[in-house]
Amino acid sequence: MSTATLKKERIEQTPQTEQNIVFNSKSLNLWYGETHALKDINLAIPEKEITAIIGPSGCGKSTYLKTLNRMVDLVPSVKTSGDIEYRNRNILNKDFKVEELRTRVGMVFQKPNPFPKSIYENVAYGPKIHGIRSKKLLDEIVEKSLKDAYIWDEVKDRLKENAYGLSGGQQQRLCIARTLAIEPDVILMDEPTSALDPISTLKVEELVQKLKQDYSIVIVTHNMQQAARISDKTAFFLNGEVVEFNETETLFSNPTDQRTEDYITGRFG
Numbered sequence: 001m002s003t004a005t006l007k008k009e010r011i012e013q014t015p016q017t018e019q020n021i022v023f024n025s026k027s028l029n030l031w032y033g034e035t036h037a038l039k040d041i042n043l044a045i046p047e048k049e050i051t052a053i054i055g056p057s058g059c060g061k062s063t064y065l066k067t068l069n070r071m072v073d074l075v076p077s078v079k080t081s082g083d084i085e086y087r088n089r090n091i092l093n094k095d096f097k098v099e100e101l102r103t104r105v106g107m108v109f110q111k112p113n114p115f116p117k118s119i120y121e122n123v124a125y126g127p128k129i130h131g132i133r134s135k136k137l138l139d140e141i142v143e144k145s146l147k148d149a150y151i152w153d154e155v156k157d158r159l160k161e162n163a164y165g166l167s168g169g170q171q172q173r174l175c176i177a178r179t180l181a182i183e184p185d186v187i188l189m190d191e192p193t194s195a196l197d198p199i200s201t202l203k204v205e206e207l208v209q210k211l212k213q214d215y216s217i218v219i220v221t222h223n224m225q226q227a228a229r230i231s232d233k234t235a236f237f238l239n240g241e242v243v244e245f246n247e248t249e250t251l252f253s254n255p256t257d258q259r260t261e262d263y264i265t266g267r268f269g
């Protein structure tokens with residue numbers, strides 16, 4: 001056997017490098033009082049990809065998202081079991097500092113929720129809380145974040161104006177800029193375009209696709225076309241369970257579970 005053949009064989013036998021996982025949920029269960037909202041969720045969210053969460057109303061999509069940054073802690077009746085590993089550390093462990101998680105995991109909500117402050121202050125707020133005082137550095141962060149969120153050109157001459165004066169679509173991109181300003185590792189998005197018009201929706205979708213070069217993104221959406229257009233992987237939730245999790249293209253073109261097929265073809269939900 002020639003050296004070239006041996007070398008080729010060795011390359012072919014070399015296992016592909018495993019994809020890095022940011023969040024790994026293992027046997028995750030969540031209850032709101034008596035309501036069992038998440039049931040035995042096993043889901044690995046890959047790094048620097050867009051993972052879409054789809055499913056009918058009340059199936060646990062938002063709950064799952066809010067578990068990833070422990071926002072569900074705010075609901076007194078919540079109980080969980082199982083693990084969620086964030087970069088190999090269990091965030092459900094009581095010793096895990098939630099403040100640390102919040103600096104690594106940003107969130108964008110359904111309704112744009114800028115602070116009642118200037119455009120500049122909305123973006124500078126997070127870095128200031130994290131102790132950045134230098135005006136020059138803050139200026140740089142604000143400019144970079146607004147540029148990365150594709151809104152700089154629209155606001156650069158009105159940074160001192162109140163953010164409430166922006167359109168809904170602009171406010172949502174400002175909220176994304178606010179999230180980017182703290183340089184998160186992961187961005188969670190809960191139906192970020194559902195309150196926006198089609199043009200703003202397209203802008204946010206383009207932005208999300210660009211952001212995956214640098215960030216890992218988990219997006220909850222009711223819009224299946226959106227999931228199909230922008231995500232790499234899709235998880236279909238139903239009644240608190242993950243029915244199917246696969247490459248988006250496969251899930252939409254060749255689902256393995258009848259319930260997924262029924263949902264994506266509009267038979268329910």
Ligand SMILES: Nc1ncnc2c1ncn2[C@@H]1O[C@H](COP(=O)(O)OP(=O)(O)OP(=O)(O)O)[C@@H](O)[C@H]1O
Binds near residue numbers: 032035055058060
């Ligand atoms: N704060 C809460 N207290 C009690 N029950 C809750 C709470 N939040 C959600 N639930 C319940 O948990 C289940 C999952 O709700 P969740 O909001 O996660 O679903 P969803 O898939 O995001 O729905 P939608 O698409 O309508 O936003 C539902 O039965 C809901 O009623």
